[in-house]
Amino acid sequence: MTLAGRILLGLVLLFLYAPIAVMVLMAFNASELYSLPMVPTLHWFEALAGNDKLLAASRNSVAIALATAVLATTLGTMAALALSRQAFWGRSLLQLLLLPPIAIPWLITGTAMLVFFFWTGIGRGLHAMILGHVALAIPYVVLVVGTGLRSLRADLEEAAVSLGSTPIHAFFAITLPLLAPSLIAAALFAFAVSLDQFVVSYFLATPGMSTLPVEIYSSIRKGFTPEINAISTLLLAASVGLFVVSAILTRMGGEPERR
Amino acid sequence: MLDGVDARFEAGRLTSLLGPSGSGKTTLLRVIGGFVPPDAGRVLIGSADVTDVALWKRNIGMVFQSYALFPHMSVAQNVAYGLRRRGLRGAAVRAEVARALELVQLTGFDARRPKQLSGGQQQRVALARAVVTKPRVLLLDEPLSALDRRLRQEMQIELRRIQRESGLTTVFVTHDQEEALALSDRVAILDKGRILQEGAPADIYEHPKTVFAARFLGDVNLFTGPVTAGGVEAAGALIRTTTPMPPRGTTATLAVRPEKIDLVPPGAPVPPGNNIEAVLMEVVYAGAMSTFLLSAPGGIPLKVFSQNRTATHPEPGTRLRLAWSPEQTMLLEA
Amino acid sequence: MTAAPMSRPDRRRALGTAALLLPAYGWLLVTVFLPLGAMVVFSFLKTTPIGGSKPLVFTTHNYLAFIERPYLVDVAWTSLRLGFWTTLLCALIGLPAALALARATRGRFRQVLFLLTVLPFWTNGLVRTFSWTMLLREGGILDDALHLVWPSAGSIGLLYTFPAIVIGLVHAYLPYMILTCYLAVSSIEDGLIDAARSLGARGPAVFLTVILPLALPGLVSGAILIFVPVIGSFMEPRILGGRIGVTMGTVIEDQFTQAYNWPLGAALSFTMLGVVLVIFALFSSVLRGRLMPAAA
Numbered sequence: 001m002t003l004a005g006r007i008l009l010g011l012v013l014l015f016l017y018a019p020i021a022v023m024v025l026m027a028f029n030a031s032e033l034y035s036l037p038m039v040p041t042l043h044w045f046e047a048l049a050g051n052d053k054l055l056a057a058s059r060n061s062v063a064i065a066l067a068t069a070v071l072a073t074t075l076g077t078m079a080a081l082a083l084s085r086q087a088f089w090g091r092s093l094l095q096l097l098l099l100p101p102i103a104i105p106w107l108i109t110g111t112a113m114l115v116f117f118f119w120t121g122i123g124r125g126l127h128a129m130i131l132g133h134v135a136l137a138i139p140y141v142v143l144v145v146g147t148g149l150r151s152l153r154a155d156l157e158e159a160a161v162s163l164g165s166t167p168i169h170a171f172f173a174i175t176l177p178l179l180a181p182s183l184i185a186a187a188l189f190a191f192a193v194s195l196d197q198f199v200v201s202y203f204l205a206t207p208g209m210s211t212l213p214v215e216i217y218s219s220i221r222k223g224f225t226p227e228i229n230a231i232s233t234l235l236l237a238a239s240v241g242l243f244v245v246s247a248i249l250t251r252m253g254g255e256p257e258r259r
Numbered sequence: 260m261l262d263g264v265d266a267r268f269e270a271g272r273l274t275s276l277l278g279p280s281g282s283g284k285t286t287l288l289r290v291i292g293g294f295v296p297p298d299a300g301r302v303l304i305g306s307a308d309v310t311d312v313a314l315w316k317r318n319i320g321m322v323f324q325s326y327a328l329f330p331h332m333s334v335a336q337n338v339a340y341g342l343r344r345r346g347l348r349g350a351a352v353r354a355e356v357a358r359a360l361e362l363v364q365l366t367g368f369d370a371r372r373p374k375q376l377s378g379g380q381q382q383r384v385a386l387a388r389a390v391v392t393k394p395r396v397l398l399l400d401e402p403l404s405a406l407d408r409r410l411r412q413e414m415q416i417e418l419r420r421i422q423r424e425s426g427l428t429t430v431f432v433t434h435d436q437e438e439a440l441a442l443s444d445r446v447a448i449l450d451k452g453r454i455l456q457e458g459a460p461a462d463i464y465e466h467p468k469t470v471f472a473a474r475f476l477g478d479v480n481l482f483t484g485p486v487t488a489g490g491v492e493a494a495g496a497l498i499r500t501t502t503p504m505p506p507r508g509t510t511a512t513l514a515v516r517p518e519k520i521d522l523v524p525p526g527a528p529v530p531p532g533n534n535i536e537a538v539l540m541e542v543v544y545a546g547a548m549s550t551f552l553l554s555a556p557g558g559i560p561l562k563v564f565s566q567n568r569t570a571t572h573p574e575p576g577t578r579l580r581l582a583w584s585p586e587q588t589m590l591l592e593a
Numbered sequence: 594m595t596a597a598p599m600s601r602p603d604r605r606r607a608l609g610t611a612a613l614l615l616p617a618y619g620w621l622l623v624t625v626f627l628p629l630g631a632m633v634v635f636s637f638l639k640t641t642p643i644g645g646s647k648p649l650v651f652t653t654h655n656y657l658a659f660i661e662r663p664y665l666v667d668v669a670w671t672s673l674r675l676g677f678w679t680t681l682l683c684a685l686i687g688l689p690a691a692l693a694l695a696r697a698t699r700g701r702f703r704q705v706l707f708l709l710t711v712l713p714f715w716t717n718g719l720v721r722t723f724s725w726t727m728l729l730r731e732g733g734i735l736d737d738a739l740h741l742v743w744p745s746a747g748s749i750g751l752l753y754t755f756p757a758i759v760i761g762l763v764h765a766y767l768p769y770m771i772l773t774c775y776l777a778v779s780s781i782e783d784g785l786i787d788a789a790r791s792l793g794a795r796g797p798a799v800f801l802t803v804i805l806p807l808a809l810p811g812l813v814s815g816a817i818l819i820f821v822p823v824i825g826s827f828m829e830p831r832i833l834g835g836r837i838g839v840t841m842g843t844v845i846e847d848q849f850t851q852a853y854n855w856p857l858g859a860a861l862s863f864t865m866l867g868v869v870l871v872i873f874a875l876f877s878s879v880l881r882g883r884l885m886p887a888a889a
Binding site for chain 1: 606607609610611613614616617618620621623624625626627628629631632635642686689690692693694696697698706708709710712713715716717718719720721723724725726727728734764767768771821822824825826827828831832842845846849850855858859862865866
């Protein structure tokens, strides 16, 4: 049972990672047609440096992701504080309202934004993509920060107040420092959600103002070039780096070790 | 949660609020501390009305059930927190912190983090943090409930010493009657948001007013029956007490604690005072003493504690004579 | 808690709560809820209100698209088949993998494996889909690998076929199923299985009577998490299916980006959402009625 289980897990991981590994390898392969044997080269990464369109899209992606991380973390943390601290009428409804941005297919959310932003004159472009990305990231932030808040005992703030802190001072002196890992993890999560977001960006981008995934998609549809592999490899590396940092911060590595 | 509570806590004394869970004892503590505003009534500390004084200006010390130590601060920083909030800085803070840590016997633990301490040590830090500001009232919310039995007994003695040395007016919430009796100058028994009885530990143990109070403070044998001349008829005997009795013909409940009852050896002269005959059902042996479970006429269950001076016990099924003095017999309200 | 009139601190606290909630929910209102509402309105419009100030004409016409355009029925059938096969394969691989993770690994090793299975969540789906094109196309890496072992073999050439889309979608959504099943299965204690064994259950019986019922919530939530987005997927079918990859997702996308028939796109979106909801309503009542008679 144990051996069979491990073999199965190995096969599943092979299935999950083989294509990604192939793509990363091909980014370093000289052949434009992805033919073997491999001839290592950094040519495609160098070519990237001259591709203004991809570079501009990358800059947009990072800018939008930064804005999303800051805005979604701020708004989501405020909401998480209100939702997890006290019971009030309508709280479960508000918590339920966090589901649609996650659960409704992005195709529908994205096209709905397109329609509504067009109708109201908000239009498309950088600001529209930030509006959309923040909306998609807020539920995740509320989830991550809410979990962090729940692990914080409410009596810590009470203890601080009984010792002479005003409630506001207690929040900044006690709660915020203890919440910092959750906040950073939430911000990284929001950053990653935005950086990898394709569907919503696809509908809200304009020809002059697009993001990296949108550019990758149109390149793929035009035809394959190993440059896409190179930029995708960089994007993967960024995502994986963010994941590792936030996994360490939230210790989301499965259940805690048994004692 | 609370229903017309009128309580007075003597300055410099340790008063326990004792009650089952849901009795309102923690709520009362939180009202005194200012964590929850009372719907009606006033809270006075000394002669000052603090009902509308914000919690952070009330100058109270609180030890929480979970200790609520700040995990991101060292022991010294935890203890210094309240001093700093009162504007103290530098050497003054260090001196006070050192004195408080000495009081709880944790000198040298300044730089540790709460996580690196045992439960008992965390408890002491929480106590040091609460007393270092010389609060007008020290509030303790079941502070020993998270400790194991042996450590809890040690900490009871420690707590008593620290309270005496600091001379702080202390209110202690607990659901453990032994702890309340061992620690307190005064004990208040709460049930359903009311204070049932209040007094010195020995006083309320020996003279509980109600069946609830008698039972909550320890084991008790109850005899309910009609009042006749000089006593209550129950368990096939007339049970007497030195307390004035209600009028004849009414029903009354008399009670006696299990440790007050003597087992009369067969053939020995029957002593004066109350005595009844009962059948031994079971003996629960516990080393230093044994618990005898008996059945008196009328099916009344009885419990007797007996020191194990000899190693022999009567067999279950034996008829035994039980005797105790009318002075030890308590008259209870239902 | 009694319904007493609010005291002053209570009212201040309520105001504080509202002030904390307003920014986030205001944002969601403008970017998600109002747009979805606008979509509902749009789905009843006769024409896309772009340019000009033509009066808005309302119609239910767009919801009759499936009757008037029979090819849409085929498209919907393709989407449902994609959803079915993807969900089924994810369940068939995901549940055993979750069981293996929970029961065949320990401690630090398990943590690392767990992180490795959820890590693909964080990588760009587009990039992962694209990587399959290199493996699956004629003369691609899979062909090369095959020819290394068996030089005279033909080409696999799966790219631009239905199985290629399913493979890409399974790759994209398998981690969801492993995660939800793992969360359900990891709470099963060894003692429970020992108890079943001690009562006379053999391997398959243990699986059917103990493990499967306890893993069912994980399977169901995994299925929902996979089926819904697969039905609405358009990027994977386009990249891996090429010309045969015509699904509800791609048709809806076309209405917004090519045909500019927004009302029809909106109506198709809601029809799709409705169909998915109906399927799940049926599915969950069947589950509740047949498989979990005791569980309330």
